[in-house]
Amino acid sequence: MKQKVIFLTISLILIFIRVPAQDLAQTRQFADQLYASGNFSQSLAAYQRVLYFSPREADPGLLIRIADNFLACGQMERALEYYDHGYFAQTNDSLRVEILFDKTACYLRSHEYKYALMELLNLDNNPDRWYFRKLNFYLGMAWFGQEDFANSQLAFINAARNELEAESIRAVFENKKLMDKPNPKVASWLSIFIPGSGQIYTGYIADGINSFLLTGSFVALSFYLAVVTTPLDAILTALPWFQRYYQGGFQRAEELAEKKRAENRSIAFDRILTLLSTPGT
Amino acid sequence: MIRLKGYLISLIFLLLPLILPAQNLYDLGHSSDFAGYLMRTGQYSLATAEWERVLFMAPNDSAARLNLVRAYRLAGNPSEALRKLYLFYPIGPLPQTVSGEGLQLTLMQGDFSGFSKLLGRSPALPLSKKSDYQLGAWLMQDQWIKRVPYPELPGIVASAGDSNLLNVYHESLMVKRKSRGTAVALSVVIPGMGKIYSGDWKDGLMTMLFVGVNTWQAYRGFSREGIKSVSGWIFGTLAFGFYTGNLFGSWKSAGDYNQKQLDRIRHEAEGYLFNH
Numbered sequence: 281m282k283q284k285v286i287f288l289t290i291s292l293i294l295i296f297i298r299v300p301a302q303d304l305a306q307t308r309q310f311a312d313q314l315y316a317s318g319n320f321s322q323s324l325a326a327y328q329r330v331l332y333f334s335p336r337e338a339d340p341g342l343l344i345r346i347a348d349n350f351l352a353c354g355q356m357e358r359a360l361e362y363y364d365h366g367y368f369a370q371t372n373d374s375l376r377v378e379i380l381f382d383k384t385a386c387y388l389r390s391h392e393y394k395y396a397l398m399e400l401l402n403l404d405n406n407p408d409r410w411y412f413r414k415l416n417f418y419l420g421m422a423w424f425g426q427e428d429f430a431n432s433q434l435a436f437i438n439a440a441r442n443e444l445e446a447e448s449i450r451a452v453f454e455n456k457k458l459m460d461k462p463n464p465k466v467a468s469w470l471s472i473f474i475p476g477s478g479q480i481y482t483g484y485i486a487d488g489i490n491s492f493l494l495t496g497s498f499v500a501l502s503f504y505l506a507v508v509t510t511p512l513d514a515i516l517t518a519l520p521w522f523q524r525y526y527q528g529g530f531q532r533a534e535e536l537a538e539k540k541r542a543e544n545r546s547i548a549f550d551r552i553l554t555l556l557s558t559p560g561t
Numbered sequence: 562m563i564r565l566k567g568y569l570i571s572l573i574f575l576l577l578p579l580i581l582p583a584q585n586l587y588d589l590g591h592s593s594d595f596a597g598y599l600m601r602t603g604q605y606s607l608a609t610a611e612w613e614r615v616l617f618m619a620p621n622d623s624a625a626r627l628n629l630v631r632a633y634r635l636a637g638n639p640s641e642a643l644r645k646l647y648l649f650y651p652i653g654p655l656p657q658t659v660s661g662e663g664l665q666l667t668l669m670q671g672d673f674s675g676f677s678k679l680l681g682r683s684p685a686l687p688l689s690k691k692s693d694y695q696l697g698a699w700l701m702q703d704q705w706i707k708r709v710p711y712p713e714l715p716g717i718v719a720s721a722g723d724s725n726l727l728n729v730y731h732e733s734l735m736v737k738r739k740s741r742g743t744a745v746a747l748s749v750v751i752p753g754m755g756k757i758y759s760g761d762w763k764d765g766l767m768t769m770l771f772v773g774v775n776t777w778q779a780y781r782g783f784s785r786e787g788i789k790s791v792s793g794w795i796f797g798t799l800a801f802g803f804y805t806g807n808l809f810g811s812w813k814s815a816g817d818y819n820q821k822q823l824d825r826i827r828h829e830a831e832g833y834l835f836n837h
Contacts, residue, residue, distance in 0.1 A: 303585070303586065304584065307586050307587075321606075325599075325610065325611075328599075328604075328607075329586055329591075332594075332595055333595075505792075508792065509778075509781065509792075513778065516774050517774055517778050520770070520771070
């Protein structure tokens with residue numbers, strides 16, 4: 281009886297002994313919580329801790345989660361590195377494809393459109409409708425970034441859910457005012473013939489008037505000097521000033537047109553993304 | 562008895578997972594290990610948090626102290642690194658590795674007085690290394706271009722160990738400082754000459770052209786129509802404006818030249834002195 285009581289007491293003590301510790305599973309859960317609440321730098325540290333101390337081969341999901349964290353923290357190179365690790369650790373083909381899409385998104389975010397295209401064009405054809413749309417959506421963005429609008433239009437149309445969406449996308453690409461205007465070369469040539477007209481064509485009225493008045497003043501001064509003194513005086517005195525403002529004027533017209541055109545194309549791109557992401561269009 | 566033995570053995574096996582301590586990834590050993598991994602992979606900001614935790618658990622760990630200071634420096638926070646260093650080592654001689662970190666940090670901060678104090682607290686640093694730091698400090702200030710007398714310099718040069726740093730020093734001896742006064746005086750006599758003297762010959766020639774042409778036009782205007790000449794006054798005013806601007810420009814260009822040389826030598830010295 282005495283022995284049984286002693287033994288029971290020891291058993292009860294052993295049952296209630298717990299050494300508080302944070303093991304791999306708990307750390308992973310902690311990291312997941314931090315990730316879910318958007319504390320990416322802290323979740324990154326926790327995930328890496330789990331990876332570093334994992335006794336077995338790396339879980340591909342963990343590698344991808346680390347890649348996602350690096351992406352969220354703006355560390356693109358490291359994100360790409362871990363997407364690659366995750367890709368090679370993953371044995372499931374469809375999950376591998378998902379990883380490639382994540383990697384492509386990383387390239388698109390860092391404006392590396394050529395690399396994004398390299399990844400996308402290496403993907404296999406798949407009859408699945410959702411996959412086809414997603415692939416073409418990414419292709420559309422990459423081609424747009426490369427300013428290959430013909431291919432971009434084709435890809436975005438393939439990504440459309442229905443004919444109405446496809447028509448709307450077509451309309452955006454065919455809108456010359458959004459996609460092609462203002463033309464930098466036209467702006468430059470306009471300002472070569474009439475200083476300031478290139479800037480006005482681009483929409484920068486004040487800049488155009490300023491350029492016209494400045495350059496015009498030096499032309500007027502040249503004529504005045506040519507009449508009052510000699511043509512040589514006019515050339516030597518007014519030409520350096522005229523040349524500086526005239527050349528600066530048409531170069532500026534071209535730069536302003538490029539900037540304006542990029543803004544217009546950005547508006548077009550936003551419209552296409554809105555069309556494709558609005559539910560039930 | 563046999564029944565009791567059997568019961569005991571099964572109970573121990575049942576409770577084994579409960580009595581063995583779980584792997585604690587945030588304990589001292591794991592944290593040190595992980596902090597080292599973060600340093601090796603260049604994640605210095607994360608490493609600082611890890612080393613802080615290690616030091617919280619083991620405040621007297623000298624390796625952790627050094628690593629924390631280094632992690633802050635490499636994470637781009639030299640002021641915090643230096644603050645930690647002074648906290649860990651407020652007085653007395655410094656260990657050799659800590660001296661190196663401290664001297665680098667004071668130079669990065671431009672704290673040359675702090676540099677001298679830390680140098681005095683670095684008896685463990687080899688003479689050649691000390692001389693390297695002293696030579697580097699000399700090159701990172703502007704005394705060398707002003708040729709301020711530094712009696713210890715020959716001794717420092719003789720005992721410096723870094724041949725690259727010595728090459729930078731010899732390069733600095735070839736640099737001729739441009740005098741602002743000389744640049745302005747030259748431009749008073751010939752507009753634009755001061756800028757040419759400072760190496761800015763394109764700007765100097767343009768200045769010569771503008772001042773010359775406008776002065777000539779002003780002279781012609783006044784010669785033809787006397788003091789009532791409108792073009793004479795216009796070109797005369799332009800010429801005066803360019804001439805005055807040229808004097809200021811010459812003064813500035815000499816200063817810019819000197820600053821460019823200082824920055825060049827400084828960056829070269831920093832490249833050899835600061836390790837990564």
